[in-house]
Amino acid sequence: xxxxxxxxKGLTKLYGGLAANTDVDFxxxxxxxxxxxxxxxxxxxxxxGMVTGxxxxxxxxxxFEGRDISALPAHxxxxxxxxxxxxxxxxxxxxxxxxxxxLAARRTTDAAHLDxxxxxxxxxxxxxxxxxxxxxxxxxxxxxxLEIAMGLAQDPRxxxxxxPTQGLAESEVAGFIDLVRGLAGEATILxxxxxxxxxxxxxxxxxxxxxxxxxxxxxxxxxRADRAVQSAYxxxxxx
Amino acid sequence: MTDRxxxxxxxxxxxxxxxxxxxxxxxxxxxxxxxxxxxxIYAIGYNLLFGYxxxxxxxxxxxxxxGMYGYGLTAQLAGxxxxxxxALGILAGAALGLVVGxxxxxxxxxxxMIVTLMFAQAAYLTILHFGTYTRGDEGFVVPSxxxxxxxxxxxxxxxxxxxxxxxxxxxxxxxGRLVRSRLGRTLVAIRENEERTRMLGYDATRLKLIAITLxxxxxxxxxxxxxxxxxxxxxxxxxxxxxxxxxLWVLLGGAGTTIGPLIGxxxxxxxxxxxxxxTLAYLLIVGVxxxxxxxxxxxxxxxxxxxxxxxxx
Amino acid sequence: xxxxxxxxxxxxxxxxxxxxxxxxxxxxxxxFGVMRVVNVAHGEAFMLGxxxxxxxxxxxxxxxxxxxxxxxxxxxxxxxxxxxxSDRLVLKRLNYDPDRTIxxxxxxxxxxxxTTLMTFGPDARPVxxxxxxxxxxxxxxxxxxxxxxxxxxxxxITSYKLFVIAAAxxxxxxxxxxxxxxxxxxxxxxxQQDSETAQAFGIPVGTVYSVVFGIGxxxxxxxxxxxxxxxxxxxxxxxxxxxxxxxxxxxxxxxxLPGTVIxxxxxxxxxxxxxxxxxxxxxxxxxxxxxAMVLVFRPQGLLGKAQT
Numbered sequence: 001x002x003x004x005x006x007x008x009k010g011l012t013k014l015y016g017g018l019a020a021n022t023d024v025d026f027x028x029x030x031x032x033x034x035x036x037x038x039x040x041x042x043x044x045x046x047x048x049g050m051v052t053g054x055x056x057x058x059x060x061x062x063x064f065e066g067r068d069i070s071a072l073p074a075h076x077x078x079x080x081x082x083x084x085x086x087x088x089x090x091x092x093x094x095x096x097x098x099x100x101x102x103l104a105a106r107r108t109t110d111a112a113h114l115d116x117x118x119x120x121x122x123x124x125x126x127x128x129x130x131x132x133x134x135x136x137x138x139x140x141x142x143x144x145x146l147e148i149a150m151g152l153a154q155d156p157r158x159x160x161x162x163x164p165t166q167g168l169a170e171s172e173v174a175g176f177i178d179l180v181r182g183l184a185g186e187a188t189i190l191x192x193x194x195x196x197x198x199x200x201x202x203x204x205x206x207x208x209x210x211x212x213x214x215x216x217x218x219x220x221x222x223x224r225a226d227r228a229v230q231s232a233y234x235x236x237x238x239x
Numbered sequence: 240m241t242d243r244x245x246x247x248x249x250x251x252x253x254x255x256x257x258x259x260x261x262x263x264x265x266x267x268x269x270x271x272x273x274x275x276x277x278x279x280i281y282a283i284g285y286n287l288l289f290g291y292x293x294x295x296x297x298x299x300x301x302x303x304x305x306g307m308y309g310y311g312l313t314a315q316l317a318g319x320x321x322x323x324x325x326a327l328g329i330l331a332g333a334a335l336g337l338v339v340g341x342x343x344x345x346x347x348x349x350x351x352m353i354v355t356l357m358f359a360q361a362a363y364l365t366i367l368h369f370g371t372y373t374r375g376d377e378g379f380v381v382p383s384x385x386x387x388x389x390x391x392x393x394x395x396x397x398x399x400x401x402x403x404x405x406x407x408x409x410x411x412x413x414x415g416r417l418v419r420s421r422l423g424r425t426l427v428a429i430r431e432n433e434e435r436t437r438m439l440g441y442d443a444t445r446l447k448l449i450a451i452t453l454x455x456x457x458x459x460x461x462x463x464x465x466x467x468x469x470x471x472x473x474x475x476x477x478x479x480x481x482x483x484x485x486x487l488w489v490l491l492g493g494a495g496t497t498i499g500p501l502i503g504x505x506x507x508x509x510x511x512x513x514x515x516x517x518t519l520a521y522l523l524i525v526g527v528x529x530x531x532x533x534x535x536x537x538x539x540x541x542x543x544x545x546x547x548x549x550x551x552x
Numbered sequence: 553x554x555x556x557x558x559x560x561x562x563x564x565x566x567x568x569x570x571x572x573x574x575x576x577x578x579x580x581x582x583x584f585g586v587m588r589v590v591n592v593a594h595g596e597a598f599m600l601g602x603x604x605x606x607x608x609x610x611x612x613x614x615x616x617x618x619x620x621x622x623x624x625x626x627x628x629x630x631x632x633x634x635x636x637x638s639d640r641l642v643l644k645r646l647n648y649d650p651d652r653t654i655x656x657x658x659x660x661x662x663x664x665x666x667t668t669l670m671t672f673g674p675d676a677r678p679v680x681x682x683x684x685x686x687x688x689x690x691x692x693x694x695x696x697x698x699x700x701x702x703x704x705x706x707x708x709i710t711s712y713k714l715f716v717i718a719a720a721x722x723x724x725x726x727x728x729x730x731x732x733x734x735x736x737x738x739x740x741x742x743x744q745q746d747s748e749t750a751q752a753f754g755i756p757v758g759t760v761y762s763v764v765f766g767i768g769x770x771x772x773x774x775x776x777x778x779x780x781x782x783x784x785x786x787x788x789x790x791x792x793x794x795x796x797x798x799x800x801x802x803x804x805x806x807x808x809l810p811g812t813v814i815x816x817x818x819x820x821x822x823x824x825x826x827x828x829x830x831x832x833x834x835x836x837x838x839x840x841x842x843x844a845m846v847l848v849f850r851p852q853g854l855l856g857k858a859q860t
Contacts, residue, residue, distance in 0.1 A: 054438065078440035086438070092431040103428050104439050106421055154439065295651055342848045349590055349650050350847050353798060357844035360795060361837050368833045479791070483658055490655065520669040526662025533656040534645055 005030040005188045011060035013046050020046040021212040033189040035199040038209035044192045052084045053077045083156035085147045087163045093136030100135050105153035125149040141172045159187045165195050246415045246552045254408045273400045275504050276407040277464045282500030284457025285485035290494035292450040293430030297352045298359025299485050304477035305331040306459030311472035314385035321388045325463050332459015333452050340451035363477040378473025399468045414497050490532050493541025497552045502540050557691045557704040562825045568713050570820020571720030572775045574813050576793045577800035579771030581812045586744045586764045589648050592657040595794025596664035601627045601773025602785040606677050617682035624777045628770035635769030636762045668787040681781035685711040716778050799843040
């Protein structure tokens with residue numbers, strides 16, 4: 001298998017005359033945890049939006065597992081083995097927790113194994129026993145966990161997490177880090193994250209986006225040492 | 240007891256109750272009961288789209304009419320026998336659902352409501368325009384030979400009730416299964432959060448198109464059954480009130496529940512029946528009911544029961 | 553009659569339709585523009601206006617103009633007040649949720665229509681126009697002596713119809729002035745832009761909504777008062793203006809005042825012209841389908857980019 005699971009070529013998004021992303025050439029190594037970082041407004045969410053097909057690209061290509069998926073609608077890309085968790089929690093608040101996960105799993109799991117799959121997935125994120133609760137009644141932190149469970153339940157080969165720790169408590173963040181570590185090897189992970197602690201603890205590889213363009217990419221140590229990155233991002237990250 | 244077993248038992252119980260009602264009630268009520276069951280099929284069809292998929296159509300009369308005229312006109316003009324004509328009625332409802340869906344589903348929300356309203360209005364006007372064949376508002380009586388199925392004349396009270404009951408039972412049991420199936424649950428997911436459903440890898444547009452086609456087929460079935468069992472076809476069934484009624488029935492009975500439509504039709508039927516004995520302006524009841532329901536009981540009767548019994552399908 | 557004079561007649565009749573329509577549609581557009589809700593009971597405001605006009609003119613003896621003026625003053629006021637009250641009693645409690653508002657206004661439609669049936673009865677009733685001189689219209693024709701004016705048989709219009717056109721135009725100009733030049737108009741526009749911010753700046757959004765809902769209905773009623781001397785009052789007359797107003801508002805872009813007027817002219821004229829040459833049913837089928845297609849393929853026509 002190729003060592004690159006996802007590739008973009010010249011991916012560009014223009015809003016009116018404004019460029020959110022300009023000619024992003026990007027390669028995502030398979031089986032590793034890659035963090036996509038950059039200051040607010042750097043175009044991170046727009047970029048993954050174009051990868052998943054949620055946001056139509058102005059031009060450029062998205063290649064997933066060697067196949068050009070630029071013309072596919074979002075649901076078809078997801079069906080190829082991507083999963084996406086929303087930056088702003090997007091669950092089914094009117095349905096129970098188990099059904100939320102079952103909806104995510106049902107596409108890839110047959111009926112006989114569905115219940116077990118749902119139970120396992122909920123246990124993995126620490127929501128065991130909450131299956132019958134209404135998703136809308138969960139606390140914010142638990143809703144974020146449910147969102148991640150819905151990603152996991154799809155058994156994705158590429159798992160895109162958009163700011164998953166936003167709004168989580170310290171203890172919940174620690175749990176999240178363990179969870180993602182446990183996934184390593186199973187799926188390739190693309191993590192958009194503001195919390196540099198989380199990034200430094202998890203990422204094997206970091207890509208820095210600034211003003212809609214790739215500013216730098218490399219191992220965490222290299223990125224930490226990169227001066228351009230420091231001035232563009234790290235300097236402002238704690239501000 | 241599993242939810243599926245409970246659901247089937249509940250539905251069989253409802254069907255048994257209808258049989259008991261028929262056997263114990265005087266003939267006048269039995270005739271009403273047949274009408275209620277046929278209209279309940281229409282309401283179930285509407286509920287599939289509105290209650291389960293979350294799409295509010297204001298033009299369902301066109302599907303009911305498609306079934307009614309699909310059956311009635313082929314029987315009347317081409318002399319097609321009852322069963323094939325009936326099947327054509329269902330097909331007409333489904334086909335119209337597919338076409339209208341393919342167009343209207345490009346819109347959402349308020350625009351979807353208005354587009355369906357407009358298509359239904361165009362359908363109604365079309366029926367009037369071809370008055371030579373459809374007899375317009377006046378309508379026509381279905382030829383009696385087109386009301387005989389397997390040698391049984393469905394214009395008799397008992398035969399009519401039996402036919403309505405069989406159709407209703409089939410539709411109710413099938414919907415019970417459907418809403419618990421993968422398709423049904425995904426439709427509910429679309430109702431709850433379409434964007435998320437899409438981002439779980441489901442083709443929401445295609446599923447909505449399936450829902451509107453099924454809804455059109457069921458509404459067409461109801462329209463064809465109405466003409467078959469009561470022997471009359473008329474443009475008033477394509478007019479605006481017949482698009483509003485199913486919305487009202489489903490809201491009253493409980494949107495997104497399998498037995499809600501029947502409950503809604505039952506209550507509204509007797510409410511209107513009583514009111515029309517008192518005043519010519521019986522539609523006033525419809526207006527008051529709509530306003531009160533949206534204000535005070537948006538979940539309807541079955542919705543209120545469902546709070547106590549969450550397993551209710 | 554030949555084609556030319558026939559067309560002129562169609563255009564004039566179309567202008568009358570367009571005048572009434574622009575008033576009615578303006579009401580619907582205003583309500584959608586400011587409140588973002590669709591009022592399905594709008595046609596019933598029109599109907600109530602017509603029925604009230606019949607009732608008011610029946611109360612006063614003497615010259616028909618007296619009753620007419622009285623009706624033009626009172627009918628829109630009463631209908632507006634009824635609408636504002638239903639906004640308070642119903643729509644406000646639904647938090648103007650778009651779907652539930654549609655269902656509730658369908659309920660209001662039946663309540664208005666059926667109450668009228670119970671009180672006013674099922675018959676259509678005429679209102680006498682304040683004045684109604686027939687004005688013959690000239691037409692040019694080429695004869696052996698060159699171009700000459702003559703009066704073709706049947707080519708005429710009444711003074712009242714001309715008055716309707718002029719009155720509608722005057723009312724539209726007045727609305728335009730109110731919205732662009734007065735404080736009330738400013739409050740409306742602020743609420744339309746962003747109701748939350750407007751609220752934060754101390755604009756009584758609830759009151760603005762009730763007033764706008766009332767004005768929307770009053771405009772429909774005013775259109776109806778103008779039309780009853782031409783078309784009789786009937787409890788079912790609300791359906792057609794509702795549908796045509798929808799069409800106008802969708803084509804013109806919701807909430808856009810000039811767009812609404814242009815679309816009303818377009819629809820009024822084409823409805824008049826098509827129905828003179830074709831069967832009116834066919835004209836309506838075509839118009840309805842066309843508008844549905846506009847909504848399907850150009851939904852921005854409905855939800856407009858003007859709202860940003």
